[in-house]
Amino acid sequence: MSDLFLRACLGEEVERTPVWLMRQAGRYMEEYRRLREKYDFWTLCRTPELAARVTLQPVDRFGVDAAILFSDILVTLPAMGRRVEFSPGPTIDRPVRRREDVADLARPDPLADLGFVLDAISQLRRELEGRVPLIGFGGAPFTLAAYLVEGGGSKSFPALRALLYGDPEAARDLLDRLVDAQIDFLRAQIEAGAQAIQIFDSWGGILPRHLFEGFAAGPAARLVEGIRRPGVPVIYFARDCAHALDLVAATGADAISIDEKTPLDRAADLLGPGPALQGNLDPGVLLGGPEVVRAGVERVLASVPAGRGHVFNLGHGVLPPTPVESVEILVAEVRRATTRGREDK
Amino acid sequence: MSDLFLRACLGEEVERTPVWLMRQAGRYMEEYRRLREKYDFWTLCRTPELAARVTLQPVDRFGVDAAILFSDILVTLPAMGRRVEFSPGPTIDRPVRRREDVADLARPDPLADLGFVLDAISQLRRELEGRVPLIGFGGAPFTLAAYLVEGGGSKSFPALRALLYGDPEAARDLLDRLVDAQIDFLRAQIEAGAQAIQIFDSWGGILPRHLFEGFAAGPAARLVEGIRRPGVPVIYFARDCAHALDLVAATGADAISIDEKTPLDRAADLLGPGPALQGNLDPGVLLGGPEVVRAGVERVLASVPAGRGHVFNLGHGVLPPTPVESVEILVAEVRRATTRGREDK
Numbered sequence: 276m277s278d279l280f281l282r283a284c285l286g287e288e289v290e291r292t293p294v295w296l297m298r299q300a301g302r303y304m305e306e307y308r309r310l311r312e313k314y315d316f317w318t319l320c321r322t323p324e325l326a327a328r329v330t331l332q333p334v335d336r337f338g339v340d341a342a343i344l345f346s347d348i349l350v351t352l353p354a355m356g357r358r359v360e361f362s363p364g365p366t367i368d369r370p371v372r373r374r375e376d377v378a379d380l381a382r383p384d385p386l387a388d389l390g391f392v393l394d395a396i397s398q399l400r401r402e403l404e405g406r407v408p409l410i411g412f413g414g415a416p417f418t419l420a421a422y423l424v425e426g427g428g429s430k431s432f433p434a435l436r437a438l439l440y441g442d443p444e445a446a447r448d449l450l451d452r453l454v455d456a457q458i459d460f461l462r463a464q465i466e467a468g469a470q471a472i473q474i475f476d477s478w479g480g481i482l483p484r485h486l487f488e489g490f491a492a493g494p495a496a497r498l499v500e501g502i503r504r505p506g507v508p509v510i511y512f513a514r515d516c517a518h519a520l521d522l523v524a525a526t527g528a529d530a531i532s533i534d535e536k537t538p539l540d541r542a543a544d545l546l547g548p549g550p551a552l553q554g555n556l557d558p559g560v561l562l563g564g565p566e567v568v569r570a571g572v573e574r575v576l577a578s579v580p581a582g583r584g585h586v587f588n589l590g591h592g593v594l595p596p597t598p599v600e601s602v603e604i605l606v607a608e609v610r611r612a613t614t615r616g617r618e619d620k
Numbered sequence: 621m622s623d624l625f626l627r628a629c630l631g632e633e634v635e636r637t638p639v640w641l642m643r644q645a646g647r648y649m650e651e652y653r654r655l656r657e658k659y660d661f662w663t664l665c666r667t668p669e670l671a672a673r674v675t676l677q678p679v680d681r682f683g684v685d686a687a688i689l690f691s692d693i694l695v696t697l698p699a700m701g702r703r704v705e706f707s708p709g710p711t712i713d714r715p716v717r718r719r720e721d722v723a724d725l726a727r728p729d730p731l732a733d734l735g736f737v738l739d740a741i742s743q744l745r746r747e748l749e750g751r752v753p754l755i756g757f758g759g760a761p762f763t764l765a766a767y768l769v770e771g772g773g774s775k776s777f778p779a780l781r782a783l784l785y786g787d788p789e790a791a792r793d794l795l796d797r798l799v800d801a802q803i804d805f806l807r808a809q810i811e812a813g814a815q816a817i818q819i820f821d822s823w824g825g826i827l828p829r830h831l832f833e834g835f836a837a838g839p840a841a842r843l844v845e846g847i848r849r850p851g852v853p854v855i856y857f858a859r860d861c862a863h864a865l866d867l868v869a870a871t872g873a874d875a876i877s878i879d880e881k882t883p884l885d886r887a888a889d890l891l892g893p894g895p896a897l898q899g900n901l902d903p904g905v906l907l908g909g910p911e912v913v914r915a916g917v918e919r920v921l922a923s924v925p926a927g928r929g930h931v932f933n934l935g936h937g938v939l940p941p942t943p944v945e946s947v948e949i950l951v952a953e954v955r956r957a958t959t960r961g962r963e964d965k
Contacts, residue, residue: 428775432937440912481934483880483902485919518862518882535828537863557828559781569786574830590828594778608942 276461280341281408281471284508284530286551286584292353292576292613293340294606295410297512297532298592299333304599306332316361320346323394330399334407336599337606341408341471342399346392346465348414348475350458351421354383357423370426372434380423381457385463392460393467400468411469413461415511416453416494422478423449423584432481439486450494458501465507470504473510474617480515484522492522499527510553514591520545533591535559551584556572558589561601568601572608587613625686626753626816627851629875630898631929636746637921637958638685639951640755642857642877643937644678645690649944651677662705666693668739670898675744679752681944682951686753686816687744687807691737693759693820694767699728702768702908715771717779719790725768730808745813756814758806760821760856761798761839767823768794777826784831795839803846810852817847818855818877825860832864841851841871843876855898860937865890880904896929903934906946913946917953932958951959 280293286407301307307329310319319325329345349359350369356379358368383389392411399409414422424429424435439446461472479491499509511528512519517537524531524546531550533542535557541554560571573585579585587609593602625638626916650672653836655664664670694704694712701724703713716722732913736754746752759767767773769780784791806817826834846853856873858865862882869876869891876895878887879946880902888897905916917932924930937948 302645349910409695429937431936433904433907434943436902436939437907437941440904440908440916484883484886497730515860535907538829541829541863556704557781557785557831558776559778559785562778562782563785571785575917591776594776594781596782603730 277340277407280586281506281508283584283586284471284510284551284553285506286529290615292585294549294587294609295339295341295343296333296589296593296602296605297343299337299339299343299602300329301593302595303597303602304332304336304595304610306336316347320350321391323391323398325436326395327393327398327402330395331402333602334403337602339407339606340601341410342403343412343473344392344399344469345397346395346412348412348418348477350389350392351383351414351419351453351460352423352482354381354388355423355456356381363424366427367422368426370434371420371423371449371576372438373448374442374448376447377445377452380449380452382452383460385460389460389463391394393414393463396464396467396469409468410473410510411461411464411467411470412475413457415458415474415479416450416498417482417491417493418476418478419453419457420446420449420490421481432478433562439490450490454494454497455503457498461502465502465504469507471508471510474498474528475512476578477514478514479513480519482519484519485510487516487519488522492519492526493527495526511525512553517545521547524550530584530586532588533590539575539585540580551581551586552586553586553588555588555590556605558591561597562594562604565600565604568604569608572605576609576612577610621819622752625931626851626853628929628931629816629855629896630851631874631897635960637932637954639932640679640684640686640688641934641938641947641950642688644682644684644947645939646676647940648938648942648947649681651675651681661692665695666736667742667930668736671736672743672747674676675740678947679748682947684752686755687748688755688757688818689737689740689744689814691740691757693757693763693822695734695737696728696759696764696798696805699726699733700797700801701726709773710745711772712766712767713726713771715779716768716794717783717789719793720744722790722794722797725794725797727797728805730805732795734805734808735851737946738808738830741809741812741814745750752789753815754813755818755822755855756809756812757818758802758809760819760824760836761802761843762827762836763821763823764802765791765794765835766826777823784835791835795835799839799846802843806843806847808927810847810849814852816853818856818857819843819873820857822857822859824858829862829864829867832861833867837864837871838865840873844872860870862890866892869895875929875931877933878935883930884920884930885925888925889926896931897924898931898933900933900935903936903939903942906942906950907939910945910949913949914953917950917957921954921957
């Protein structure tokens with residue numbers, strides 16, 4: 276079967292462009308909504324059988340070329356001693372604002388604290404039987420720090436900015452701890468069977484260039500280095516980083532996931548040669564009807580520089596009001612448009 | 621006295637770099653908090669005497685080089701028939717989702733519907749007695765459309781994306797109406813005495829390049845053209861537009877306000893020759909203590925290309941936890957560092 280996705284991430288030549296979608300399992304699918312009627316979000320994440328079941332829903336329904344573990348980037352935080360609740364955005368209790376708070380954070384033991392993730396991965400590898408590769412994932416150090424310091428999401432992250440400028444030493448200590456925690460966690464995911472890792476840096480893009488290097492890209496680079504394993508590609512999702520794509524490339528990730536704002540040819544110029552590209556259809560396209568979906572797919576495909584590794588994806592997660600038919604059309608269109616030698620057969 | 625700010629916006633040579641700050645009147649000032657104990661936000665905006673008083677607070681306290689009318693970009697929406705409430709983020713009743721909703725929007729009559737803004741401007745011009753120029757402002761058409769369609773702020777603007785992709789015709793109609801409304805409103809502000817206009821495009825930056833041109837930059841360009849008046853500079857605030865600064869320049873605004881993410885030299889390269897630059901200190905710098913503020917000011921000043929018009933400002937609004945001392949240091953440092961010929965005297 277299919278290692279198409281892994282080879283494309285590593286920049287190897289492929290017969291056709293592989294496709295998967297960020298948040299491909301979720302509210303827009305009836306199968307998922309039915310499960311959510313019975314279980315809350317954390318229960319789905321923390322129960323290996325349920326997480327595995329949700330993970331497989333889009334693989335079974337759409338035939339995407341990769342499965343991504345159903346989980347949340349914030350699972351690391353409770354393992355560090357901070358409770359997380361969703362209502363619906365995340366709230367983290369006892370935000371990390373001072374040195375003492377940083378020193379107080381526990382170092383997670385993946386087996387003891389995050390075994391439910393590892394069990395879900397092992398179970399999924401058995402159930403997938405090699406049909407498609409399984410992607411593990413985790414939050415980038417900066418993004419986890421943003422949640423820990425701010426105590427949740429934010430428009431302007433005032434507490435986080437206060438720490439970065441007011442006590443950069445403490446911020447660096449926090450990031451070092453998060454790098455270590457995520458190296459342990461993502462290595463354990465690989466050992467449990469994850470065949471690729473995506474690092475989600477949802478908030479790194481809020482940083483000015485002069486901070487991005489030290490607080491986002493640098494820690495991410497140490498994380499990438501710490502989990503590098505032959506044949507296991509690492510993808511770095513850099514949202515809203517048009518001002519810093521050269522610094523993003525310096526993380527050393529095998530592939531960079533680009534948001535919908537920057538066309539892939541332009542992104543490739545800014546990244547420089549090297550990493551494969553993932554992305555970057557606007558999730559909004561899926562709300563626009565069949566012809567809009569097909570045209571959107573063509574626009575993305577036309578923007579990929581010749582010879583560059585490419586994994587088709589959205590620029591961000593599937594939006595909840597997305598009709599499943601749009602995802603079906605997307606997957607079919609990527610297949611149709613990129614299958615090489617189709618005319619010769 | 622001082623037309624420093626106006627001349628810098630127009631790219632003329634100046635004796636020193638003028639400085640003002642977005643959201644320079646607000647919660648971080650005790651004078652403001654005292655007024656807010658007595659009046660809610662809308663009452664401050666809608667009562668000319670109060671709006672004028674708040675406008676002058678930072679001018680009196682910090683000696684900034686421009687006053688900006690205390691108001692809100694959303695004042696246009698009630699005049700179009702949509703109520704706005706703050707709790708604390710804005711909520712707009714009866715979101716505009718379909719063609720019929722667009723057709724149902726009223727065209728505001730600035731004198732009848734927004735007289736409180738115009739009265740505040742006239743009163744301020746009298747009270748300022750030429751001390752510093754007065755900036756009027758309004759929302760960019762796209763940003764107002766985003767609020768009208770989504771019904772408030774949003775992380776991913778699904779309803780807005782659904783309209784842009786699902787019924788682009790209706791979206792264009794909506795934007796045309798907003799361009800017309802804002803031309804009338806901003807012209808009336810200039811007639812009432814506003815000496816410069818800033819157009820806030822808080823959300824344009826969420827758009828991919830292929831949509832930005834048609835839905836954000838294009839309507840903004842028509843607005844700029846519609847209010848052009850000799851000697852009255854127009855500033856376009858382009859938040860999160862690192863992926864589209866060339867298209868931002870095409871709006872024809874005299875000055876472009878750049879967020880903190882992109883250094884000004886890099887922004888100037890992307891904008892091309894032409895508009896003056898405004899910005900772009902990270903508001904977080906003001907949370908870091910005197911030395912951090914001074915270093916931050918120096919970093920911004922060092923990034924301004926030689927000979928390019930520059931108005932010192934933040935990359936975004938002043939954050940509520942900002943100490944007033946930081947703003948004092950900022951203003952003093954910009955003065956000290958940019959006053960020409962100081963050594964010769």
